[in-house]
Amino acid sequence: MRIARIAHPQGVAFVAVHGDEAAEIAEHPFGTPTFTGRKWPLADVRLLAPILPTKIIGVGRNYADHAAELGNEVPSEPLLFFKPNTSVIGPNVEIKIPAVAERVDFEGELAVIIGQPCREVPKAKAMGVVMGYTIANDVTARDLQKKDVQFTRAKGFDTFCPMGPFIETEFDPSDVRVVTEVDGEVKQDGRTSSMVHDIPSLIEYVSGIMTLLPGDVVLTGTPAGVGPLTAGQTVSVTVDGLGTLTNPVANR
Amino acid sequence: MRIARIAHPQGVAFVAVHGDEAAEIAEHPFGTPTFTGRKWPLADVRLLAPILPTKIIGVGRNYADHAAELGNEVPSEPLLFFKPNTSVIGPNVEIKIPAVAERVDFEGELAVIIGQPCREVPKAKAMGVVMGYTIANDVTARDLQKKDVQFTRAKGFDTFCPMGPFIETEFDPSDVRVVTEVDGEVKQDGRTSSMVHDIPSLIEYVSGIMTLLPGDVVLTGTPAGVGPLTAGQTVSVTVDGLGTLTNPVANR
Incomplete structure (x- = not known):
């Protein structure tokens, strides 16, 4: 559905x-x-936005080629961060670049939507707690991410989590293409099969820490090719089978 | 009230x-x-717990003596992190120590409860968006905080955010005593007047990044004296005028 x-x-x-x-x-x-x-x-x-989550859990450096492009090693355990639900916007809504940020990047991602309250879900049962999948753009102020060390501010601004256009409940996420375009030019072109920690592993890890609730979102990380957005551009993330999430970019 | x-x-x-x-x-x-x-x-x-927030924003190293005891410098801007609302428990509910953590610390804190939707609130108007104040314990897995760098896991386990016992709406938070006791022994004894970034400054800074919603919580940081909790102990945080928040400790 x-x-x-x-x-x-x-x-x-x-x-x-x-x-x-x-x-x-x-x-x-x-x-x-x-x-x-x-x-x-x-x-x-x-x-x-197809859901308003109680929490959004992001996973850093979950594609080896993206970790390398920022000069980072791939972590042995998933590197987690939160985005606040006030950062969520839907398709075609403007991403607003705050004046305090010098470089704001797109990060196209596959997003997992949790379907039921759950904790300590073993990997083998993890796909059973998934409601479906959508597309997200984990917009990140790269300069502030580096400066602050904690990702909270860099990934937490209002409008920094476009999601949509819809949730597909019948979908095999294991090997699909994730493409990000800026003004029609392809910037990221990866496959979910390249994730360092796959979706069942992420659900096991996250749910071992915190209870997940219906509508909670796990962002599965971004492939290589991240780059800056500027006001006036349009960014689109396409995941095969999930459509395209498009957002214009403006200054806040 | x-x-x-x-x-x-x-x-x-x-x-x-x-x-x-x-x-x-x-x-x-x-x-x-x-x-x-x-x-x-x-x-x-x-x-x-007196409120179930849509988000909980913590502030690291907001008392100079606590920053020093962990060997950290005081940051020039507030150091922000999130705790998920699934970490919230009320008074007298057990803090559960997960097997994966080797050292789990108490951090007694004054918590600010936001009363209305707001963004970009100037310092001079910040107290006007506050609904009231309560007590929180920002429980932290110290070893995982160091290992992960991002605070997400270390501060995000279920039960790691005791809050209560109530919200006081008529309260001057500018210079009150914050005392944490473990099994009746005083471990932390600070005053909110020692905060590096005061409450109006925190609200201005946080609301400049993200919209705050009614019930959202800003944890204002912990004074010196943090230390470990073990199963069987009882931890109490007292803020003058706000009562005492008491929680037993058990293994998960």
């Missing part, structure tokens, strides 16, 4: 997308969704 | 505490609360 969250003429709703139609889901999209019967043509609604 | 969140025989509620009585607040405690008329004797209810 292809799940989205939309702004429609009467409000906001979770929907299932079938072709050009959005069918309203009752209450929430976890478990086996039920439908209200209301439908809208996709052209008449606006796609929002 | 003294605001708490309680488990009562019929469910969970925000309450105002007057003497030995808890008066139920309708809906939520932000703005000017209204009351349902239901009341319970405090002895008949259990105090929960």
Whole structure:
């Protein structure tokens, strides 16, 4: 199922997308969704970020070629950080570059959406707690990341976590292409099969530390090719089977 | 007003505490609360963490004597980190030490509770976005903090953010005593007037990065004297005017 969250003429709703139609889901999209019967043509609604997570857990240096391009070693255990949910924006919403940052980079990523409350999930059962997958852009102020050491500020600004356009629940994430383009020029072109720590390993590791809740997001890391964004550009992240997440860039 | 969140025989509620009585607040405690008329004797209810925040922003090395005891310099800008809301527990709930951590420390702190959505709040207006104050224990796996560099895991385990017992809305936080005791022995004894970055400065800095939401928590840092906890001990943090937050310690 292809799940989205939309702004429609009467409000906001979770929907299932079938072709050009959005069918309203009752209450929430976890478990086996039920439908209200209301439908809208996709052209008449606006796609929002498909989920508002209670937490977003990022994984640094999870593609060896990206770790190398920044002069870092690949960590033996996943290197975790948080992005606040106030950084989330949907498709086509502006990424806002704050005046305090000198270099703000795109990082195209596959995002895992957790489907149920869980903790200490063993690797062999990890895929069972996944609701689906979407695309994210882990926007990062590279100069502040280096200066602060802690990633909190560099990755935490409002608008620094574009997500969407929808969550695909039937999807094999093990070997798909992740491409990031800026103004149509390909900057990143990786495959999820190159992850240092694969998705089941990440879920086992993270859930061994903290309880995961429905809607929580695990960002799986970015391949090589990260680079700066400037106001006026447009950045798109495409994951085969998940569509394209596009955001314009502006100054804050 | 003294605001708490309680488990009562019929469910969970925000309450105002007057003497030995808890008066139920309708809906939520932000703005000017209204009351349902239901009341319970405090002895008949259990105090929960007084708020479930959408985010918890911690500030590292915000007391010079604590920075020095860990061999760190005082940062010129606040050093920020996040704790996930899954780490929150209430008074008298066990702090659980995970097997992977070799040394888990207490860090007694004054916690600021944000009262309204806000961003880019200037220092001069910062106290106006505060709903009140409570006590927190920023429990930290010291060995993992050093090993990981990023604080995410070390400060993010379930149960690593005791908070409570209540939120005091009428409170001057500028110069109060913060005392942490383990099994009755005083380990930390500081005053909030020793903060490197005071509360208005922290709110200005954090809200300049990310939007703050009602219930969000800013942990203001810990004074000198941090030390390890082991299973079987009891840790208490007392802030003058805010009561005492007590938690037993157990192995996970």
